Amino acid sequence: MRRTRTAVATTIAAALLLGGCSADDSAPQADQDPSPSATSTATDEATGSTDEGEGEGNDKPLPQGLFADLTFKGDTVSPNGERVDLGVGEKLTLRIDSDRPGELHVHSTPEQEISFPAGQSERPLVIDQPGVVDVEEHESGTVLLQLEVR
Template sequence: MRRPHPYRLMIGTAAAVLLLGACGQPVTTHHRPGTDHAPATAAAGTPHVHGDHQTRDVPATEAPSVRLEVRPDSESGWNLHLVTDRFTFTPDSVGGAALPGTGHAHLYLDGKKIARLYAPWHHLAAEAVPAGTHTLTVRLSADDHTLWSSAGKPVESSATIEGPQRAAKGTATAATPAIPDTPTTQGTAAGQPTRINVRISGRTVTPPPGRVEIEEGAKVRLEVTADRTDTVHVHGFDLERPLTPGIPAIIEFTADRSGLFEVETHESGLVLTQLVVR
């Protein structure tokens, strides 16, 4: 019987070891350009854990930002608005690789996560918030559920809300949360339009965004003055005007339909006020 050459035997053995080693490893998939399978870590290379999530640290010049705006809903509860910069919501990619500036948000009530947010707007039911003062926090997350962070701190924003008082058994229900300060209004006498004056400086809206109660069929005169070029849009009535720095933009119309309508800017994405037409 002819014996195999020693060198051939060594080569065959090495190939078998390599094949066995490869079979023992988990199957990997290709990932999108610019991502990897490395664990999320802080800048120093040590994982930081916030709650049940690790952070994914990026330089401050590349980090996204978020501002949480909370407004009472006309029916009940609150409407939350996440104003973001360098960030896009990607609900179709949840569970995938972490791509810079994309993902979703996590919502916390007094430090306890209560929801995931896949869009800039979210309605928070009154029943979800106990009576008393509470802190709402949103944190931006990558698709792989790591939290975006900069210098080891999560990208987040917080706001304080007052939970509604629960009515005792057999008594009338409590009122919804108080409505915040509303923009300056004038001329509510019969036949005179409701005047709403708003000023924009950078990302600051004066007075702070609130709600204006308007009777259905009444006339409205909206005057907006900004320090930069933009466009103001009255949703629901499909009215818009260009904003020129220092020159008031005036929109006059008849509130001939009931509902809740927002007034916002296009480029900067600022909510200026909400019109409640009854």
């Protein structure tokens, strides 16, 4: 009888030990990132950049902040309706390359107007309320960006 109790106690202890180990296997390790960064995703979408040159073993720092490249050459305007995720109050830098001066209309609340010169320039943009906000080039009426602000 005493042997049976000892065997049962040993079996239960072993089961508890093994059960505890298998539960730890499902927990994320300290060096694992359980979810992708929204900022990185938004940066990639806003810039249209690729992972080229940013492979394993590359110590190049990741870009800081969000950027959107806007180009105006003759009648060609780009991007055209590109969707960008943006946090409320988060800064988006508009990198503009244009062959003429112009103006952007940002259909936010309150509405914003952003003037830019011919050549290359950067303009900051911050949206303070959630929603979908169109960024439109005034002259052509083209919606360049749709900012999904959360």
